[in-house]
Amino acid sequence: MTDLASTASVHPAAPRFRHGTIEAALGAALLLAWLIAAVGAGVFAPYDPNALDLVAMLAPPDGVHWFGTDHLGRDVFSRVIYGARIDIWMGFAGVIAPLVVGVTVGLIAGYFGGLTDTILMRILDITVAFPFFILVIAIVGVLGPGLVNYIIALALVAWVAYARLVRAEVLVVKRLEYVQAARALGFSDFVIILRHVLPNVLGSITIYAWTDAVMVILAGASLGFLGLGAQPPTAEWGVMIADGQPYVLQAWWICLFPGIAMVTLSLGFILVSDGLSRRLRVSS
Amino acid sequence: MSLVSVQGLSVTFPSEKGPVAAVRNVSFDLKPGEILGIVGESGSGKSVTCRALLGLLPRRATIGGRMIYDGRDLSGPAEIQAVRGREISMIFQNPASHLDPLMTIGDHVAEPLRFHFGLSAAEARAEALKLLESVRIRDAASRMDAWPHQLSGGMKQRVLIASALACKPRLLLADEPTTALDVTVQAGILQLLRDLNRESGLTMALVSHDLGVIAEICDRVIVMRGGEVIESGPVRDVVTNPQHEYTRLLIGAQPGRLPQMAEPQEAPAGLVDLKDVAVHFPTRSGGGIVRAVDGVNLSVRKGECFGIVGESGSGKSTVARTIVRLITPTGGRVMFEGKSVADLSGADLTAYRRAVQMVFQSPFDSLNPRMTAQQTIAEPIWRHGLASKSAAMERALELMDMVELPRSFATRRPRALSGGQCQRVGIARALALSPRLLIADEVTSALDVTVQAQILRLLTRLRKEHDLTVIYISHDLTVVRKFCDRVAVFQGGRLVETGATADLFASPSTEYTRDLIAAAPDMDQAMAERA
């Protein structure tokens, strides 16, 4: 008797399901670690992040200053820990603001269609015509540098991705018979959108939002680096890298550690997004 | 000697809950020149068996047993690749997705010719044209450079057949080749397959859920259930003298064998009247107009079961949606108890919503995946303010009893329910507002025949108990014949004819209705004709 098992590779679906879970858990652990560090920065950071120590300028990492000090003698480790507060806040606020705008627009445009849809989509077309980062810089440029203005700029610019995603999903869900049934049962549009449409489009938005957080943090840090985001002496990772740039040859640690911090935080977000999307795909 | 011999075939898929056997110890033989039918309901393993022969199962599947083709053991990928196309070819259920959207019709057919027979581009093109003509594609020369999306479903299936025949196989596997097609189109494809078998001796295995289709063209049949072969033999023997209890159940559930459920009665009072109703849409690219429904006049009487039959694009569903006011007609009026439905608003509209309810086609899509059965059924009751939320949940349980759904399923979500159970939830939800008119739009077309029989029985009982008027929309003439008191036939958005069911079937007054009746596959009739 010949066994035909050789035609099929041994790659069962069950471990793949666990895979997604492991990824998501790893990502969540990274995020949680950073969240704890940020919240408890006052406890974990050995120094005041802005305390100058002109005697210990550009000191390399050692037992006293774990990550060394910068050109003003500030403790890099403490600044990285405090920086987490800024960058995590930026990640969450910078996702939620455009998410709320975009989901609202997408639900309304997709569900009602017609003229409403046409007008909203034209506004969307115009917004996407501007390169994301350029429009953010331009808006921050006229409103003035700073983190709050960055979040405002995001709400004005980054909503388009959510609006498109939600609208596309709503167009699918709207045709499904349970939404038709809800209409035939005489439920109001408000009830249908909120109870029957929204919960069923949230999955893909959630997955996208976790990836979007990475973009928001990277772009925000880039702004900080360019001098258009968080303003010195705020301990924000992008600002810290900018501070360390002139000294990177003799004091590599000033630039290196905030960068690693950013990579690990971003990794947390992406792993959660990836894990969730894999689980969603397997279960459907 | 047999062309194919399958011995103890088993197919197992891994899952979260451990391995699941899709096919268990299946053995059968295929003789040269015969048409073998493989019949079974969803999950019976009939398609998996068919795909295993050509190695088309996903990589994660584990396959056991022996498959021998013409003395060759198909024991591994290389052996299977050697017979693919040239010896065994296959056609599929959904012709649209089985054609590459970025390849022309002509290239689809020329492609295997160039590979298997080394024809030059020009030779392959000439040969492809002949093949397209042989599968009776009208105006084949001008269709050569058309794209798949420009063809109708029936034409796509013909292209798929031509493309499979281009390999000049000795065996053609046909996996539900007509399931996605209209009955008149199905009849044409079945005729084509039969002719291919008779004229060129092409051996075939036809997988179908429809015993009517099997009875029309197959010589022998194997009946599958839950991954196993239950019964096999010549079609006549199996149909007239089924040995296994499940086979008897399956045969008994054939629409033609169902008891007469219609009860025509004297009920002159009209409930719903459509007066010159039209629904026109602008075409997507703008400019033109799609006449989804045009100039429809009909009257549904109080207490009757009114059938609407038609093929895809006939406008039958649009009519249903117009009556429940999901679509606003662009012309004419829908009258309910003498009042124009379009003019209703406020309390009158709410009253109308309660009086007219609808059950939909797709068992899973018609339920919100995030709500439990009980929540789904209760929602309309409390949203309409007919009861408190907790009282509504209590009432939902009673409604579940009414549709014969065990109360233990109350907390299940659609994904944990079968198709038939989902449809019962949909019916209970529609009944929650105690409607007087129930519109059932293809409610059984996605279900297995045995489940269809149960749902029809349930609807008949509910109709009597609750004094419901029912509009039953279906593509299946046989079901309508058994279930409806009066029938309307639709074609291309227009009402072709209407009349009492018995009269209409006995003496159809239009050619279209005659064709439709003739094309509907019916097991008993097919057997009678072959005798």
Added chain:
Amino acid sequence: MNSISFIGRRLLQIVPVLIGISLVSFFLIMMIPGDPVRMVLGPRATEEAVTAMRQEWGLDRPIWAQYLSYIGNTLTGDLGQSLKFRIPVLDLVLQYLPRTLFLVAYVLVIALPATILMAVIAARNEGRWPDQLIRVISILGMTIPVFWLGVLFARYFGVKLGWFPVSGYGDGFVEHLHHLFLPAVSTSLWLAPLLTRNLRAALIEQTEADYVAASRAKGLPEGYIFRRHILRNSVLPTLNLLGVMIAFLIGGSVVVEIVYAVPGLGALMVGSVLGRDYFVIQGLTLVYAIATVAITLAIDIFTAAIDPRTSE
């Protein structure tokens, strides 16, 4: 025949977008908190000077008149004067533009072949080690901040090893290649992973498509099926993403240009924002938007040429 009408329709759709773009860039200046004239002239400017500048800028006229003259000027190529450089904004843009375009093209030349190679390897080995490795690389690539990598690269490969210049653009094609190597590589390290993820997913999705099973049933060889059917169908979604990404890239070049001191549009933009050179900001925003619209249009036409379904 069909494609001409498709392009015509597409061009027609662009008109409202262009009007919208002009409105946004016009109102961008209006968003400046406070009085732009005072911001430029400083708090101690005399009332006469303020009024004079107001008149010069046309700020004393009604908004619609200002907008109309803005449109009129823009259509004739007049984007205003740079407050800092004292030359027309258009001249400034034309001077800086080629460097950014060169950089973008350079990035694409590096990133696209890498993307296709990695995606194909990953998709054909789905779930096995090459796929896992490429997945890890692409996730890392997405999380590494380009400017941080730029800083490290510039100091290490540029200053310490002295392999590459760390600023400027150089003279002549070969010099350009040399000068922009590090900027192009650091940008590609971010772009390629993004595209790879997308193309890999598209390839795997298409591998499971029904028409692939149908092709196999006809006995066509795997390699041929992959090239002729799977790859072609996967290119379409990735092409759309590429369009978005090129637009993104033009914007994203800002950071790289600053890090490597490349005198491109991005560097000009940041300089103008920091120096409150409002008309340059306005002009650049407009130019960027028009470039994006042009790229999107090009991608759409290209898609329509490949996909017979879009032109109907």
